[in-house]
Amino acid sequence: MLIDTTLLVNNPDIIKGLLDGSMKRYGSVIRWAAGTENAGQIVRHLVEAPGVTNTVISGAKVIGEGVNYYKLLGIEKTLSSVMGLSQVAAGASVLNLGVSILGFAYMGYKLHQIQKQLGHIQQSMEEGFDRMEASLYRIEGSIQKGFSQVGVSLDRVEHRLNIISGQLGYLFLLVEDNRQKQQSLAKAISHLHQAMLIKEIAALNAELDDRKRFPDESSRESLKVASRVRLFLANQALQATPELDAELMLNTDISIQGWAVATATEAQLLLEIGQHQEARELLAIEVPKFKQVAERWGNELISDENPYLSTTYRFNHSRFQEYITPERVERIVEISPSDRTLSSEHIRTKKIHVDVEFEMSHSSQWDQTWLHRQIAIAEYLDTLSELSARLDGLQSFAALCESKNVSSSRHLLPDYNAATGLYVLQPNE
Known part of the structure; x- marks a missing residue:
């Protein structure tokens, strides 16, 4: 070394x-x-x-x-x-902490886990649809049976039947609406599974496995696959318009994590074969785009109808103490342009405003559902911030390789x- x-x-x-x-x-x-x-x-x-x-x-x-x-x-x-x-979001562990190409096995493992978990989600939802469909058939059968019985004495119960019918119609609309939303999410997962995980991530995973088995073989094919996957998933991530929507966040999350892995893989392969300038040029293009996506999501999810709560520092309030560590808040601040540039005095003022708002507002506004949503937002943004930081660290490592003029990054590890x-x-x- x-x-x-x-x-x-x-x-x-x-x-x-x-x-x-x-x-x-x-x-x-x-x-x-x-x-x-x-x-x-x-x-x-x-x-x-x-x-x-x-x-x-x-x-x-x-x-x-x-x-x-x-x-x-x-x-x-x-x-x-x-x-x-x-408290580092689990999604961020898709990149190894360091910059060694030896982490490929770990990245491949994580990609496999993502694919496996989505498969379980899809299977569970499909089973849920089957149960829901069976229940709807039973409801329909009961209604039809009820109608035939009511038909015998229709005149006596016409008014009551109208009331019941109205209630059944309302319930049916609720069930149908919920069913449609869940089917939409299941289809999105299915399409994502086929178009992104099976076709792209599985291809990258295969290359990672191959590199693990044959580390001294040519990197040419692995570079081609990593580049293709990077371009595809970056396109998916860049197209998404940030919004607090479960389906959209799921799709974008997988795109972003895959994009980060593919970018890191391609850059590490280039560094391993001594193409330091090419690795730096690649990262100079991808890292700013990645940070831009992270900041777009940060701006959207941190935003709140109450201007005093439209800040990452709302997570510093005591109501989040059990769920969100100060380190997590610091990481999220890194992808919040409005918070990142604040002076110490402005940060103190922000925290005071947050405390006042929580104390003055009715507690019913901050129910358990709202709390869970905020915790979910914090974890989602923490993943984006940590991945952004690790890609930035990879840029620094590429600069180190070039400055030392090593024939391979392996000589520094x-x-x-x-x-x-x-x-x-x-x-x-």
Whole structure:
């Protein structure tokens, strides 16, 4: 290796900086925190040793759970918390924390999990439709039977029948409306499954598996597949108009995660074969577009009818304390242009306004449904922010590879015999 790699747990300076707040994790890099002399500058890059990927895959239950995951790596819960990993949205774990091509196996695993989960959702919904359809047939049979019985004494119960008929019609409309919406969602999932997961993500997954089995083979075919998948899924993500709608958010979420994986895969392959400039050019195009999409969703989902609550800092209120950590709020701020540029004084004012609004408003406005919706928004936006940060970190790693003029990114990374854990790399001076 051309530069030193050190296990994170063995680097007291980095750990001290994370604990005292002078350093912050941002995606796959550690930077000097705001307010320090070198604010924003990279302190170290984070990469994973090969064993981490294998351990994570074998321990599937801990994927996406920052605290347990980092206990697995020998890092204490305290450090996991200050790194902002105690509550990272599970969707963000579709990219490995570091920038090593050794994470391909993990990315492939996550893609397979996404495909499998959507299949289960579709199957469950189809079973639900069958039960609903059977129930509708029973209702229809009961109504027909009731009509025949009523027909015998129609004159006596005509008025009562009109009332019952009106009620049945109302209930039928409710059931039918719900059924149509669920069928629409099921069709969307089915189309998504066929057009995106089976055709595109499965192709990329196959290439990732192939790279894992034959790491020394030519990258040409893998690059072609990654490029095709990236273009397809980026197009899907860019076309979506942000809206708080379950069907739309589902479709866009899969598109965005797949886009991030394909982009990272293509860039990492280029870095592995020494085409650093090409990797940087690719990321220079894709990362700004990805950030733009993340910010569009941030603007839409953070927006609220109450102008005082149209801020990420509403999640800092005590009612969210059990569900949304301060680290998650900080990550969401990164994709909220209106919040990201606020001064400390303006942030304090925002929080005061939020507290006043919650205290002055009727509690019925903030019921359990509203609370769950806000938690869902926070997790969705956290995924976008974390993926954006990790792609940004990949840009920094590409710059490091180019500055060191290495023939392959592998020369900067821990080898296959390295101890399991997270490693830190010296950034470009």
